[in-house]
Amino acid sequence: MNKPELHIVILAAGRGQRMRSEQPKVLQQVGGQPMLAHVLKAAQQLPYDGIHVVYGYGGEQLRRVFTDTPVAWVKQAEQLGTGHALAQAMPSIPDNAQVLVLMGDQPLITARSLQILMIAGGDLAILTMRLENPTGYGRIVRNVSGEFTAIVEHADASPMQLEIKEVNSGVYRFPAGRLKQWLARLDSQNAAGENYLTDVLAMAVAEQLWIKTSEINDPNELLGANDRVQLARLERIYQLRQAERLMVAGVALADPGRVDVRGQVQAGKDVFLDINTVLIGNNFLADEVSIGPGCILEDCRLAAGTKVLAHSVLQGVVTEGECSIGPFARLRSGTVLAAGVKIGNFVETKKAVIGTNSKASHLSYLGDAVLGANVNIGAGTITCNYDGVNKYQTTIGDGVFIGSDTQLVAPVSIGTGAFIGAGSTITQNAPADKLTLSRRKQVTIDRWQPPQRRRSED
Ligand code: UD1
Ligand code: CA
Secondary structure: OOOOOEEEEEEEEOOOHHHHHOOOOHOOOOOOOHHHHHHHHHHOOOOOEEEEEEOOOOOHHHHHOOOHHHOOOEEEEOOHHHHHHHHHHHHHOOOOOEEEEEEEEOOOHHHHHHHHHHHHOOOOOEEEEOOOOOOOOOEEOOOOOOOOOEEEEEHHOOOOHHHHEEEEEEEEEHHHHHHHHHHHHOOOOOOOOOOOOOHHHHHHHHHOOOOOEEEOOOOOHHOOOOOOOHHHHHHHHHHHOOOHHHHOOOOOOOOOOOOOEEEEEEOOOOOOOOOOOOEEEEEEEOOEEEEEEOOEEEEEOOOOEEEEEOOOEEEEEEEEEOOOEOOOOOOOOOOEEEOOOOEEEEEEEEEEEEOOOOOOEEEEEEEEEEEEOOEEEEOOOOOEEEEEOEOEEEEEEEEEOOOOOOEEEEEEOOOOOEEEEEOOOOOOOOOOOOOOOOOOOOOOOOOOOOOOOOOOOO
């Protein structure tokens, strides 16, 4: 006999009233990614035959975010409850299949716990967990001999049932054919007036099916986020996981509670992250990269030994060797720094390719610029790259010295070894190995009188 197909259904149609947001709940983010993306990532690690996402509230918004994700989208036009939501996905699932149901608001779920459910045995299985504060969760109700009898929602539970700490995670494995029959029999005679998926469990008990409950040791994995308080809690748990992952990989963290990872980080040996580092997108940090406090790095690739000093913001930056950046530097995309480059405080770069050992130590803007090696950019130098319509290139040769407070009006090029006098406005190409300056001669007015206070008229 063939192995039954495995179909995964993710319930993601709910509005998430309790979030008080215009966005569908599963688009709320954890670690910089929608909750649904995390759930999908865990689901995709199983050997599935189909993944079905039940969507509804804010559906178009949701589908736009996940356009490239290969799943079957199932619309639940009205949010009538979790049972009704699951029923929408069932017509395309064969009767002899296994159905794994997940909630879209459980971003911390791991493939490992899903595998536990898959191998738990029984005709159907539920992942449960024990919570100190089970408020809001469905309770796992058992008879005197400890056998599972039903799930009772918080709003419908008796005072005694409210004391139960073992709760329903919302993750189940069902036999598809039976599930279809049970779903068809659901009603909304309950506190929420909704079609509760959880009511099918009592039906399964009545039909004497073999029900396995698997309690997960780390309840953090299965926590749901119904409101922003819970969402913030999940974010913290997620971030501590990321911090631990980094430390295990050899990264030194000044404080694992004060680093935020919103994407992927690859790090070499002896990388150091000071407090309040935010890492967004895909960052690659080679050996001995050190990031000062309060820095933001997005999609950067930093070579071994690069030091980023306090409060710098780097976006799409590549360093090709040991560089020093900041404090208070802003490096934007297209910035490529060769080995030994120094970018100091209050310097902004954009599409700037800077050669070996060149320095811009203070207060500059370098945009659409190519700099050779050993260039010295004086304080206050600005590339005037934009005429209000188009952007133009500035090219600076090896060994150039740009005096302080110079404006380089692009397109313009400065020849190798040239010197530019401080305070110049350079509008034409400057030749190599010569001093070029454009400021007026200094004058002193001998007969000048300091201004006098005017006598009052009255
Ligand atoms: C649900 C369970 C509860 C369990 C908890 C675990 C039910 C009735 N209750 O409660 O036993 O302890 O999850 O986190 O199932 N959804 C739809 N369509 C709807 C309603 C909801 O797709 O009409 C989706 C939501 O988008 C969400 C998921 O189903 O992703 C769960 O809905 P939610 O309202 O969060 O259920 P809980 O009250 O948390
Ligand atoms: Ca929930």
